[in-house]
Amino acid sequence: MLYREAGQFKTSYAADQQIFPILQDRIGVIAVLVLAFVVVPLVADQYWLGAILTPFLIFSLAALGLNILTGYAGQLSLGTAAFMAVGAFMAYNFQLRIPGMPIIGSFILGGLCAAAVGIVFGLPSLRIKGFYLAVATLACQFFVLWALQRFGWFSNYSSSGVITAQKMVILGYELDSPQAKYLLTLFVVAGLALLAKNLVRSETGRAFMAVRDMDVAAGVIGIPLMQTKLLAFAISSFYCGVAGALFAFCYLGTVEPEAFNLDLSFRVLFMIIIGGVGSILGSFLGAGFITLFPIFLSVVSQTISHATGMEISHAIVSNLELIIFGALIIFFLIVEPHGLARLWQIGKEKLRLWPFPH
Amino acid sequence: MQSQRKIGAPVLVVEGVSLSFGGVKALQDVSFDVRKHEVRAIIGPNGAGKSSMLNVINGVYHPQQGRITFKGETRSDMNSHEAAAMGIARTFQNIALFKGMTVLDNIMTGRNLKMRTNFLQQAIWIGPAKREELEHRRKVEEVIDFLEIQHVRKTPVGRLPYGLQKRVELARALAAEPEVLLLDEPMAGMNMEEKQDMCRFILDVNDQYGTTIALIEHDMGVVMDISDRVVVLDYGRKIADGTPDEVRGDQKVIDAYLGVAH
Amino acid sequence: MELAFFIEVLAGGLLAGVMYSLVALGFVLIYKASGVFNFAQGAMVFFAALTFVSLVERGWNFWLALVVTLAVMVVLGLAIEKVVLRPLVNQAPITLFMATIGLTFVLEGLSQLVWGSQPHGLELGVPDVPIEWLSQKANINISQFDLFASAVAGTLVAVLALFFQKTRIGRALRAVADDHQAALAVGIPLKQIWGIVWAVAGFVALVAGLMWGVRNGIQYALTFVALKALPVLILGGFESIAGAIIGGLIIGASEKLAEVYLGPYVGGGIEGWFAYVIALVFLLFRPQGLFGEKIIERV
Numbered sequence: 001m002l003y004r005e006a007g008q009f010k011t012s013y014a015a016d017q018q019i020f021p022i023l024q025d026r027i028g029v030i031a032v033l034v035l036a037f038v039v040v041p042l043v044a045d046q047y048w049l050g051a052i053l054t055p056f057l058i059f060s061l062a063a064l065g066l067n068i069l070t071g072y073a074g075q076l077s078l079g080t081a082a083f084m085a086v087g088a089f090m091a092y093n094f095q096l097r098i099p100g101m102p103i104i105g106s107f108i109l110g111g112l113c114a115a116a117v118g119i120v121f122g123l124p125s126l127r128i129k130g131f132y133l134a135v136a137t138l139a140c141q142f143f144v145l146w147a148l149q150r151f152g153w154f155s156n157y158s159s160s161g162v163i164t165a166q167k168m169v170i171l172g173y174e175l176d177s178p179q180a181k182y183l184l185t186l187f188v189v190a191g192l193a194l195l196a197k198n199l200v201r202s203e204t205g206r207a208f209m210a211v212r213d214m215d216v217a218a219g220v221i222g223i224p225l226m227q228t229k230l231l232a233f234a235i236s237s238f239y240c241g242v243a244g245a246l247f248a249f250c251y252l253g254t255v256e257p258e259a260f261n262l263d264l265s266f267r268v269l270f271m272i273i274i275g276g277v278g279s280i281l282g283s284f285l286g287a288g289f290i291t292l293f294p295i296f297l298s299v300v301s302q303t304i305s306h307a308t309g310m311e312i313s314h315a316i317v318s319n320l321e322l323i324i325f326g327a328l329i330i331f332f333l334i335v336e337p338h339g340l341a342r343l344w345q346i347g348k349e350k351l352r353l354w355p356f357p358h
Numbered sequence: 359m360q361s362q363r364k365i366g367a368p369v370l371v372v373e374g375v376s377l378s379f380g381g382v383k384a385l386q387d388v389s390f391d392v393r394k395h396e397v398r399a400i401i402g403p404n405g406a407g408k409s410s411m412l413n414v415i416n417g418v419y420h421p422q423q424g425r426i427t428f429k430g431e432t433r434s435d436m437n438s439h440e441a442a443a444m445g446i447a448r449t450f451q452n453i454a455l456f457k458g459m460t461v462l463d464n465i466m467t468g469r470n471l472k473m474r475t476n477f478l479q480q481a482i483w484i485g486p487a488k489r490e491e492l493e494h495r496r497k498v499e500e501v502i503d504f505l506e507i508q509h510v511r512k513t514p515v516g517r518l519p520y521g522l523q524k525r526v527e528l529a530r531a532l533a534a535e536p537e538v539l540l541l542d543e544p545m546a547g548m549n550m551e552e553k554q555d556m557c558r559f560i561l562d563v564n565d566q567y568g569t570t571i572a573l574i575e576h577d578m579g580v581v582m583d584i585s586d587r588v589v590v591l592d593y594g595r596k597i598a599d600g601t602p603d604e605v606r607g608d609q610k611v612i613d614a615y616l617g618v619a620h
Numbered sequence: 621m622e623l624a625f626f627i628e629v630l631a632g633g634l635l636a637g638v639m640y641s642l643v644a645l646g647f648v649l650i651y652k653a654s655g656v657f658n659f660a661q662g663a664m665v666f667f668a669a670l671t672f673v674s675l676v677e678r679g680w681n682f683w684l685a686l687v688v689t690l691a692v693m694v695v696l697g698l699a700i701e702k703v704v705l706r707p708l709v710n711q712a713p714i715t716l717f718m719a720t721i722g723l724t725f726v727l728e729g730l731s732q733l734v735w736g737s738q739p740h741g742l743e744l745g746v747p748d749v750p751i752e753w754l755s756q757k758a759n760i761n762i763s764q765f766d767l768f769a770s771a772v773a774g775t776l777v778a779v780l781a782l783f784f785q786k787t788r789i790g791r792a793l794r795a796v797a798d799d800h801q802a803a804l805a806v807g808i809p810l811k812q813i814w815g816i817v818w819a820v821a822g823f824v825a826l827v828a829g830l831m832w833g834v835r836n837g838i839q840y841a842l843t844f845v846a847l848k849a850l851p852v853l854i855l856g857g858f859e860s861i862a863g864a865i866i867g868g869l870i871i872g873a874s875e876k877l878a879e880v881y882l883g884p885y886v887g888g889g890i891e892g893w894f895a896y897v898i899a900l901v902f903l904l905f906r907p908q909g910l911f912g913e914k915i916i917e918r919v
Contacts, residue, residue: 013495014488076714128903131657131717135850136903139896150887195481202480202487203466203473210456210467217454220418221534222442222471231477262847266721273718278458315737322729329722333715334707 019197036186041179049178050251056291057182057189058246063271063283064196065239070269071277072200073232074212075125079137080240080268082144085260086114087241088248089154092163096156103168103175107188107245114241115234117144122233126226129215141262148257155256162256165249181250188246192239197280199235208232209278270325274332276341285340290325297321365586366394369570370415370538375424377410377594384410385421386594392538397564398572399581399602402591403614408574409451411591412540415572416448417441429537443471447536449527451543451574457516461526464515465501468533469494501529504566505559521552525559532563539563541573545580553577557584582606590614628761629880630873635766637852637872638773639835642828643845644852644864645777646821651858652784653793653817655713655800656705659720662846663727664822668693669829669838673742674735686826693826697818705814709800728843739839744768744830769831773865776827780820781861793817797859851899860911867910871895 010016020026066080091110094101121140125133148154148161155161168175175184199205207228210218219225248255275286301312336342368391377385385407392398400408413419417436425434456464473490480487502508505525515526531539545553561584563569575581588605590598592614598605605611643665650658671692675685704719746768750761784790795803796813804810832842852871856863879891
């Protein structure tokens with residue numbers, strides 16, 4: 001009875017078009033935002049900020065990028081990590097070589113470079129689809145990593161291609177505490193998420209989904225297939241590129257090309273499968289799940305270790321992790337192909353009726 | 359019951375169109391015209407090439423020979439994007455709706471050629487994108503009212519029954535405000551009631567918006583009732599062309615449908 | 621001197637290609653019969669090889685270990701069909717593909733959980749040394765083992781091709797791959813057929829695993845062999861056994877030749893992505909591969 005729409009009538013199309021048309025949703029979202037922006041930085045400790053929340057936000061952004069391409073526009077991509085790598089390395093280079101470059105500017109330029117790479121490797125999508133396209137994106141993944149390692153310019157000629165992110169200074173304030181890095185990441189991710197939400201509800205989003213659902217028909221009713229597909233690649237790669245830059249600057253601090261390997265691409269794909277393809281919320285839920293689950297597993301195994309006195313080796317835990325991830329993917333695909341986001345929606349619908357059963 | 363619209367000069371002219379797929383000749387030297395504001399039926403036994411003819415008209419297939427003249431412009435190879443931009447909209451035999459989207463979103467895609475804002479404006483939303491979206495939403499709601507599908511506007515299209523899906527497809531085509539509407543078996547799979555509703559909608563479209571309509575249809579009763587003129591195809595060739603009464607009495611047409619040996 | 625070297629590189633490439641083909645064969649089998657692109661094939665290769673070598677190292681007799689591993693693969697195949705594929709039977713191909721990605725992870729984790737994660741070497745009785753008379757007479761080094769592997773692959777391909785073309789079950793498999801519903805309508809027992817297919821694929825995975833195991837040792841990296849099979853499939857078409865072989869040969873040869881002759885100009889290491897670029901080019905001009913079937917989309 002708390003979660004009721006009764007009495008909330010929409011008297012204009014504008015009102016109907018809001019992102020959160022139900023009042024209770026708006027209250028909930030504002031609460032979450034206050035929690036994220038104000039409460040967390042004051043309360044959370046270094047470990048939580050640096051090792052859990054910041055990477056969660058970064059991966060949410062990468063998942064968002066992949067969701068735009070694969071979930072909304074239907075173009076399967078296994079090259080997510082490569083785009084992140086481009087974003088990270090190019091942001092580093094812009095900071096390095098252009099004196100006085102503001103850090104946000106480097107992030108944006110890094111993202112734009114990733115977008116350019118995305119357009120180039122998205123060109124095959126004009127002729128090929130489905131998992132053939134996935135293979136083409138694999139070409140991108142392997143080639144980009146090779147190029148970053150092979151051509152020393154990208155890493156300023158350091159050995160083995162390692163780069164160390166520079167200090168970030170905004171308006172004279174140096175951002176080196178976990179709180180500062182967390183807030184910067186949060187700010188960027190929240191902003192880009194809002195833009196993405198607006199985008200997928202607009203004509204561009206509809207064009208993406210039309211191409212995903214039946215591209216022949218989309219072309220026939222006038223949607224320009226080439227521009228739409230390439231735009232999807234560009235926007236998606238931009239998001240992944242910015243995520244990569246944040247990954248280097250606000251999380252790890254030091255990265256090498258190998259950190260952006262195929263494994264990472266698969267990880268992000270899993271995030272959107274579990275979280276929900278074609279859903280902005282799903283990107284966050286999936287990223288949260290995949291970030292938190294290993295920690296949960298190791299806590300559980302340590303508890304069992306202490307309780308029973310048996311040593312559970314790290315290898316066993318990490319193999320269990322693989323098995324459970326794989327099983328969860330299969331489980332979600334069978335039971336709820338739309339992932340956690342759909343489960344969330346179903347939960348809300350049940351809540352609408354509560355305490356009545358139907 | 360014929361429409362009361364005044365029928366004008368030919369707006370779409372098909373001349374000598376021939377289309378083959380490998381060795382299969384789908385269309386051979388077909389010529390006919392469609393006059394402004396009329397309802398033109400294309401009929402014929404299965405495999406006669408009717409859908410292929412529609413696909414040629416709106417640029418999905420390119421004929422090996424022949425040309426199409428639309429609104430004065432003659433082309434031998436229209437592409438579907440240009441056809442849509444010039445004012446031809448269509449529905450498909452096997453419902454080409456976007457199953458992952460709601461009814462409202464599907465119909466909104468019909469407006470895509472009229473939308474001008476770019477993706478950056480849409481990402482920001484406040485300002486020109488919002489204005490444009492609401493303006494087109496208003497237009498689309500008119501179409502939704504017209505076809506009486508208000509109650510399902512937020513339902514994902516994949517969940518709707520077949521008859522409603524066909525209506526949504528018609529709505530999407532109408533949303534583009536086309537000059538010529540191509541309907542590929544709009545009543546296939548419908549029961550008597552649904553067919554009557556669909557006939558009413560088609561005639562209303564022709565009446566109220568003045569849209570020229572070319573439709574493929576198997577139900578003879580419907581064809582006789584609502585069309586102004588009829589083209590009959592058989593094995594890719596045109597075998598008759600005239601008013602419903604003329605065509606009904608034509609021996610060649612009767613033979614084609616009864617399957618007399620050629 | 622130059623020519624001898626070229627022949628050596630070419631032969632090495634072709635023989636490496638044969639190894640790719642072995643893995644690609646498993647893919648083709650499953651795709652041909654169930655329309656599923658089994659990304660987990662590489663993990664199956666790894667699991668099969670690891671099981672076999674672990675049994676042998678525990679003192680089991682070679683042939684007994686072989687038979688038992690084969691039985692395990694068959695059971696695994698049947699389990700996969702029942703637990704993963706059957707619930708997803710009417711879904712889009714992309715969903716099935718993603719399910720096999722999940723399956724990959726399950727198999728990788730399971731393999732290492734059960735057998736541990738140290739690398740293993742493998743001996744099959746044919747040494748990996750150059751053929752005597754070739755290296756002495758013509759100064760060309762071609763490994764005895766490579767030749768043995770090609771012979772094995774050749775035999776396997778011949779047997780499979782015969783199986784698909786000439787036997788009743790083979791015909792049923794092709795029918796199922798084409799159209800599940802139609803196959804059901806004529807009375808083909810779908811589940812049994814799929815069981816058979818996955819069992820055969822498991823057997824092929826075992827053979828591939830053994831060959832690769834001798835060459836590179838049995839270790840986690842073996843699962844990535846599956847990724848190399850993808851360009852092979854694109855070249856050869858997903859449904860063609862002949863295509864898997866020829867595609868493998870082409871990819872293997874071009875990779876090695878490119879590495880040796882083009883590599884120095886760009887700093888080497890291009891073997892990692894060259895195959896994919898070839899596949900990409902193919903996709904742009906002939907998406908169905910050399911032997912695949914063209915898909916026409918009708919509206």
